[in-house]
Amino acid sequence: MSGKSKYEEVTIATEPVFQGKIISLQVDRVLLPNGETATREIVKHPGAVAVLAIHEDRMIVVEQYRKPLGRSQVEIPAGKLEPGEDTASAAMRELEEETGFTCSEVRLLSSFYTSPGFADEILHLYVADKLTPGTAKPDEDEFIDCEAITLDTAKRYIEEGRISDAKTIAAVYAWQLHRLTGSYSL
């Protein structure tokens, strides 16, 4: 047996635990391949987009406070998907809201699950490198600073822990790869 349902865990029961503004949480009881049962704690998330935005050989990043970490972080522009929203449009919307930069096209680099052990969040990572500067329009309760950094600065921020999230590190790898090969893709 192979393929996407290999070792499938069949749901016996689902207990809804929490329904929040952004995430929800449920606990599933599942039947394992050996006939035993187990529980799975599952966070549901609407999905997100992020943009590796390059302007004049610098990466556009935003600094914001991340309450789960108890400190601020430097990350590429990103945000949740709105219901029914196209992912490329969402990427362009978040880029403009958070940084003011606009672009006529974004290209998908990869889509990945951030924490497949306990969450269904998928993040669509785009690249945009023909940008027009403009004025940021953050949401009312969004407090962010925008910066354009060189690859060396990005590496230093990673060393210092100011950049330390999966999407931004993946984006810096893609940027480094583009420097070496001319392509952002693996």
Place this chain on the structure above:
Amino acid sequence: MSGKSKYEEVTIATEPVFQGKIISLQVDRVLLPNGETATREIVKHPGAVAVLAIHEDRMIVVEQYRKPLGRSQVEIPAGKLEPGEDTASAAMRELEEETGFTCSEVRLLSSFYTSPGFADEILHLYVADKLTPGTAKPDEDEFIDCEAITLDTAKRYIEEGRISDAKTIAAVYAWQLHRLTGSYSL
């Protein structure tokens, strides 16, 4: 003002919502920089380790069912930190349990937050490239297959969506970079 507490969100109240076997969930009410209040939904996680393990120019991966995604995925070996466990030891332990491969040293590539918007999970990504094959010892309720794949196969799995998680994609970028520069680091 700058630094790690820029735009700090001060906790006014914390409501514990759920305490599970792996994650817990709380809702914090916070004071924003503009004097308004907001809520933050926060998942707490013990942290995790993962290993980019290279043997004879192939990457060691495991396939397992991921209940939050409703399908199986091919990922690098990984697992949760046990309480008080050293992260390098945890990486070597997970590698051996899931794949049978042992090694005398692992090197830290990077540590990153998987979903800083709603979770405090940090993942420590190691590389190991001097491996000794052995017999896997998965936990009783772990159903996994181990495979050693080439870089071309890894790229194909990414295209097909069989590999689609943040840590494995970061690892494949690091591996590709090592092919080009001789170093896994950015």
